[in-house]
Amino acid sequence: MNRFRKIYRLALALFGMISSMAAQAGRPVFLIEIRNHLFEPEQVVIPANTRVKLVIYNRDPTPEEFESYEMNREKVIMGQHKTVIFVGPLTAGDYPFFGEFHPATALGKLVVE
Amino acid sequence: MLPTSVIIVLREVLEAALLISMLGAVSGMLGLSRHWAGAGIGIGLLGALSYSLGINSIAQWFDGFGQEFVSATMQALIYLLLVSIALLVLRRTRHEDARTGSIPVLMALAVALAVTREGFEILVYLYGFSSTLSQLLTVSMGAVIGAGIGISLGVLLYYVLCHPAIQRVPFISFALLALFGAGLFSQAIKLLIQADWLPSQLPLWNSSNWLPEHSITGQLLYVLIGYEATPGAIQVAFHSIALLVLLGLAAAIGRSRALPVDQGKVS
Numbered sequence: 001m002n003r004f005r006k007i008y009r010l011a012l013a014l015f016g017m018i019s020s021m022a023a024q025a026g027r028p029v030f031l032i033e034i035r036n037h038l039f040e041p042e043q044v045v046i047p048a049n050t051r052v053k054l055v056i057y058n059r060d061p062t063p064e065e066f067e068s069y070e071m072n073r074e075k076v077i078m079g080q081h082k083t084v085i086f087v088g089p090l091t092a093g094d095y096p097f098f099g100e101f102h103p104a105t106a107l108g109k110l111v112v113e
Numbered sequence: 114m115l116p117t118s119v120i121i122v123l124r125e126v127l128e129a130a131l132l133i134s135m136l137g138a139v140s141g142m143l144g145l146s147r148h149w150a151g152a153g154i155g156i157g158l159l160g161a162l163s164y165s166l167g168i169n170s171i172a173q174w175f176d177g178f179g180q181e182f183v184s185a186t187m188q189a190l191i192y193l194l195l196v197s198i199a200l201l202v203l204r205r206t207r208h209e210d211a212r213t214g215s216i217p218v219l220m221a222l223a224v225a226l227a228v229t230r231e232g233f234e235i236l237v238y239l240y241g242f243s244s245t246l247s248q249l250l251t252v253s254m255g256a257v258i259g260a261g262i263g264i265s266l267g268v269l270l271y272y273v274l275c276h277p278a279i280q281r282v283p284f285i286s287f288a289l290l291a292l293f294g295a296g297l298f299s300q301a302i303k304l305l306i307q308a309d310w311l312p313s314q315l316p317l318w319n320s321s322n323w324l325p326e327h328s329i330t331g332q333l334l335y336v337l338i339g340y341e342a343t344p345g346a347i348q349v350a351f352h353s354i355a356l357l358v359l360l361g362l363a364a365a366i367g368r369s370r371a372l373p374v375d376q377g378k379v380s
């Protein structure tokens with residue numbers, strides 16, 4: 001009995017994961033590049049109250065860490081690689097992000113409208 | 114303003130150092146040997162090296178969310194190890210003949226996981242500067258200073274927690290461990306939200322005006338208790354449950370009079 005309950009729970013968890021993966025397909029996508037430790041573009045306008053998918057290309061040979069306190073996001077992106085980060089839903093306002101490894105230059109923000 | 118290298122390395126080292134200190138204080142209470150610390154750090158350094166060497170392929174897992182998966186798994190495992198340690202300690206307080214031999218093994222595992230995660234970030238960061246020797250030297254210097262400050266703070270906490278007056282109140286060390294462990298668990302949940310495996314919501318509150326996350330206090334509280342200025346409801350819920358479980362165990366351990374173990378009795 002207990003084992004069935006375990007399997008049932010596992011199936012439920014898997015279903016949750018798969019359904020949320022399917023939901024990912026519909027998210028609006030925004031591209032950001034990192035070049036010479038700068039974000040391009042530095043400002044990205046995204047819709048309010050919507051979950052969006054950021055695709056970040058690190059064109060530098062060196063790793064960078066995408067970080068934002070305002071959005072609770074943190075992810076290492078190796079040199080010459082791309083990564084995906086989901087953000088939102090966010091209310092209208094400015095949400096700064098930065099490259100933790102080069103915080104003096106790698107600065108940008110999401111403008112939520 | 115400290116250089117970036119000092120801050121990055123300090124933040125990472127501090128987390129592992131605090132964990133080792135708290136576990137060290139607990140092992141002192143139980144009269145256990147502290148060999149697990151060295152073993153944990155050694156395994157963790159190897160883990161950090163393998164993780165950074167494999168990051169390019171790990172990052173591709175699960176459609177690009179391998180990093181979130183590995184990191185969240187390690188954080189959740191550390192939390193579960195802390196729960197298991199607390200349960201074993203609780204059993205030891207109830208039955209004087211209960212075996213404590215597996216506790217150091219679990220402690221070594223928790224430390225190894227923490228060092229793997231933190232060491233990975235430091236290695237990746239340093240790797241970014243490896244092409245120019247002068248840059249690497251400057252950054253490494255900052256890293257040494259950051260590590261020094263982190264380790265010093267850990268040692269300081271260790272001696273505070275090992276003070277006889279504090280050892281006599283086991284609840285203090287276990288409650289700290291509970292706050293720390295629940296914070297880690299909450300970070301794991303945050304990563305699952307980032308990967309879209311858990312639904313994301315609007316923040317439940319916004320305390321960034323009176324305690325910004327990037328302030329020194331905010332950063333310290335982030336490491337110590339998983340402070341978040343704008344958490345979503347799911348993260349708060351998981352954080353609270355994780356905290357209540359460990360705090361409950363801490364309270365149960367605190368109620369018993371069997372700790373600290375009389376050092377003279379330990380064979």
